[in-house]
Amino acid sequence: MKTTLMMTTLLASLSLGAVAQAQTVTTPPAAAPTDDPMRPDFATLDVDGDGAVTQEEMQAQALSRFATADTDGDGGLSAEEMIAQQDQRRAARMARMIAARDTNGDGLLQAEEMVPDGDRMARMFxxxxxxxxxSISAAEFDAMTEHIGRGGPGRGDHKGRGHDDRGGHGRSRG
Incomplete structure (x- = not known):
């Protein structure tokens, strides 16, 4: 009887602790807003604002990106429209890079602002x-460039880089 009472008390306290923890869990903060339409923030994807993104909401975002890129409204993307879209993304990326690295605030990047700081360089090395x-051997260099997708046949091949076999991120549903 004493053992049963102790077990019941232990289980009850563990259950209450789990309930208390579940109640204090908050939704993680959303990613910072982005000016890149190809990388929308969570709030942009969560069209109905319910705190969850559905496949339909992701599809709507993809169609919206397509419509934005289809500047002549003909329902198809020409090479010129695709290049213009890429140029806009590149310009936004470069502006973010300058804003992040321009330590002297002159709106330009000098050579010393382009070199990673000591800690970052050491971690990369x-x-x-x-x-x-x-030291980094040719084999280590080749392995790293293959890993990041710049080394020959690996470019564009997402295997082993967080993409599933359907071409997207995450686990495959099979």
Missing amino acids: DHMDSDADG
Whole structure:
């Protein structure tokens, strides 16, 4: 009887703790808003504002991006329209880069502002130096460029980089 009472008390306290924890869990903060229409923030995707993004909302966003790029409204994207869309994205990306790295505030990036800071450079180097011998061999360099998608046949091949076999991020549903 004493053991049963102790077990019941323990289970009750664990259950109450779980309930209390579940009640204090908050929705993680949304990602910072973005000016890149190809990378909308959570609030933009969550059209109905219910705190969840459905496949329909993602599809609506994709159709909206298409309509924005289809500047002549003919229902198709020409090479010129696709280039213009890419140019807009590139310009926005460059503006963000300058804003983030322009430490002297002159609106330009000098060479010293382009070089990663010491900690970041050290982390990048350590990541590439897989055998930790203090230097990066050609094989380590090739492995890293393959990993980030710049090395020959790996470019555009998302296998092993967080994409599922359907071409999207996440787990495959199979």
